[in-house]
Amino acid sequence: MGTAIAAADPSSRPKLSRHVRLRFDRARDRHVLLGPETVVVLNRTGADIVGLCDGDRTAAEIVADLRARYDHVVGDDVLRFLARLAARRCLELTDG
Amino acid sequence: SAASPAWETPEFDEVAVAPEVTMYLGSLE
Numbered sequence: 001m002g003t004a005i006a007a008a009d010p011s012s013r014p015k016l017s018r019h020v021r022l023r024f025d026r027a028r029d030r031h032v033l034l035g036p037e038t039v040v041v042l043n044r045t046g047a048d049i050v051g052l053c054d055g056d057r058t059a060a061e062i063v064a065d066l067r068a069r070y071d072h073v074v075g076d077d078v079l080r081f082l083a084r085l086a087a088r089r090c091l092e093l094t095d096g
Numbered sequence: 097s098a099a100s101p102a103w104e105t106p107e108f109d110e111v112a113v114a115p116e117v118t119m120y121l122g123s124l125e
Contacts, residue, residue, distance in 0.1 A: 021122055034122045039111045046106035070103040081106040088110065 007079035008059045012093040014082050015055030020090050022050055033090050040090055045070070049078055053091060 008014065016022065016033075025032045025039075031047035033040040042050060048069065052062045059082055063075045085091040 023122065033108075037112060037114070039113055039117075041109045041111065043104065043107045045104050046108050049106055066103075069100060071100045073103045074105070077103075077105050081108075085108070 006083040006087070007076060008082035008086065008093050009095075010058065010060035010063075010075075010079065012059050012082075012095060013055050013057065014053040014059060014062070014086070014091045014093050016050070016053060017089055017092050022047070033085075035090065038088075040085075040088070045077075046081060049081055050085070050091075053082075055092075055094065059093075 017035075019036055021034045023032055023034055024030075025041070028041060031042045031050070033042065033050065045066075048066065049062060052065055057065070059079055060075075062082075063073060063078050066078065067073045082091060082093065086093050
């Protein structure tokens, strides 16, 4: 049984699902995604990634943008993170 | 120039809550 973690295609264009909104939660001092029955609490880099998911940028462009902000960005981290959020229906990954 | 912040692995924690709670949180901003 494999344990590989799915990753988003670099050419996909991620965007927030229609029923999900990105908000800053002052109580947690964290950005969160608000869904119909869930709150998804993001860390700093996670919030930066979601903030770039406008349906226009590709996943590869998001990685490139992050590399201008952070040292030693791991592209696979970003692609796996996008896939995990898509699996929870927080994001939609449209074809490039 | 100032050094860029170090990369940290993006993570999230999912919390199940009642629908009215997310509606309330969404209304705050």
